[in-house]
Amino acid sequence: MQVDHFAFRVNDLDRSIDFYSNVLGLKLMFRQFDPNHHEAFAFFELEGGNLELLQCLDEFNQPVPPVLPAIEPPFTPHLALKAEDLGRIIELLKEKSIPIVKGPLEIPGQVRWLYLADPDHNILEFVQWLN
Structure with a gap:
């Protein structure tokens, strides 16, 4: 599947x-x-x-009132995207003034990752595998 x-x-x-x-x-x-x-x-x-x-949208096809979920641990659900260079992702987020909600985190020699939220508080995780 x-x-x-x-x-x-x-x-x-x-x-x-x-x-x-x-x-x-x-x-x-x-x-x-x-x-x-x-x-x-x-x-x-x-x-x-x-x-x-x-x-x-509502019955008149107008946007429904905004719903913004809380941004809080354990940051689920989330969409995890593979990053070749997490450092570059961090630079891009700083350039665009996008806050990192947690991280970067690391399991030495294995993986680095961070979490951010989109404008609607949907959580994204960027992951760089090190091995």
Whole structure:
């Protein structure tokens, strides 16, 4: 069995597309508005699967009031993305003024990782395997 996609709920699809495209550099596959199901969504290409961002709309197809989950341990659920160079990810986050919510953490000789939140408090983990 393979992973097809992972989904995050977002409050502002345009803002989220900007974050995932222009801050994280993910490739937007497509976006769609579905008036029959009262939602708007976008898919981003990931190696080994895709990421779906889903915005819920009311019966008039207007955005529902924002829902922002707490950013707190154990930081689940989250989407973990493999990083070739965690140091470069840290530099990018500083350049873009994106706070790291935890980390970087390390198991010496094995793995380094950190957590951050997108604009809707969805948790992302960047992981660099060292061996």
